[in-house]
Amino acid sequence: MEGEEGSSATPNVKKRVFKRICVFCGSRAGYKSTFSDAALELGKLLVKRKINLVYGGGSVGLMGLISQTVFNGGCHVLGVIPRALLPHEISGETIGEVKEVADMHQRKAEMAKNADAFIAIPGGYGTMEELLEVITWSQLGIHDKPVGLLNVDGYYNSLVALFDKGVEEGFIEDSARHIVIIANTADELIKKMEEHEPVHDKVALGQSWEVNQLLESNVGSPKI
Numbered sequence: 001m002e003g004e005e006g007s008s009a010t011p012n013v014k015k016r017v018f019k020r021i022c023v024f025c026g027s028r029a030g031y032k033s034t035f036s037d038a039a040l041e042l043g044k045l046l047v048k049r050k051i052n053l054v055y056g057g058g059s060v061g062l063m064g065l066i067s068q069t070v071f072n073g074g075c076h077v078l079g080v081i082p083r084a085l086l087p088h089e090i091s092g093e094t095i096g097e098v099k100e101v102a103d104m105h106q107r108k109a110e111m112a113k114n115a116d117a118f119i120a121i122p123g124g125y126g127t128m129e130e131l132l133e134v135i136t137w138s139q140l141g142i143h144d145k146p147v148g149l150l151n152v153d154g155y156y157n158s159l160v161a162l163f164d165k166g167v168e169e170g171f172i173e174d175s176a177r178h179i180v181i182i183a184n185t186a187d188e189l190i191k192k193m194e195e196h197e198p199v200h201d202k203v204a205l206g207q208s209w210e211v212n213q214l215l216e217s218n219v220g221s222p223k224i
């Protein structure tokens with residue numbers, strides 16, 4: 001199981017130990033200071049726990065706040081950024097290690113490959129799309145890495161309600177609804193993610209379908 005090592009105080013309950021977490025977050029900071037505060041708090045918590053950061057690269061919005069905090073705290077920061085977004089005027093200063101990729105699809109596969117868990121904090125379409133993609137990949141059995149949602153100030157209440165509606169209306173399996181781990185604070189979220197049991201036996205769709213292969217099969221996708 002990815003990210004699983006060590007054991008907790010409770011016998012027979014193995015806790016995952018995260019080395020690298022991929023954070024999806026807004027390229028804007030949002031209007032409320034609570035969003036920036038949450039990005040800073042999560043960044044500090046990663047540093048305290050010596051967890052490295054994988055993210056979308058650049059320094060705009062909440063992406064800049066979290067990456068700077070983790071970098072200043074001495075942890076490794078890997079920014080994965082498509083060539084088209086690399087110009088300074090689009091994504092701002094780069095920080096830490098920067099991996100330039102061909103397009104958005106390759107970026108997501110690369111971010112997934114380099115992390116042992118995912119956390120989405122408030123953001124816009126980009127963040128939501130990244131979150132939903134890793135939930136979908138988990139549902140399909142492509143990975144069993146924990147997916148966390150930091151619901152700062154109830155920002156994601158409507159999205160969570162939509163997930164519940166999906167279950168109620170028969171579009172989402174109850175078990176798949178539990179792929180996403182939700183908490184209001186970074187500390188609570190990481191603790192829950194450490195204790196999270198995989199939703200499925202790894203790779204429901206066949207051992208060979210890995211994120212690595214998604215990366216390789218990326219030829220011909222739109223260059224954005």
Ligand SMILES: C/C(=C\CNc1ncnc2c1ncn2[C@@H]1O[C@H](COP(=O)(O)O)[C@@H](O)[C@H]1O)CO
Binds near residue numbers: 055056091
């Ligand atoms: C178009 C704008 C900013 C573009 N700059 C970005 N730089 C790096 N990564 C980005 C950028 N925009 C989106 N991303 C990725 O999506 C997520 C944030 O998107 P959101 O729509 O702001 O939530 C983030 O995790 C990145 O991986 C001006 O908005």
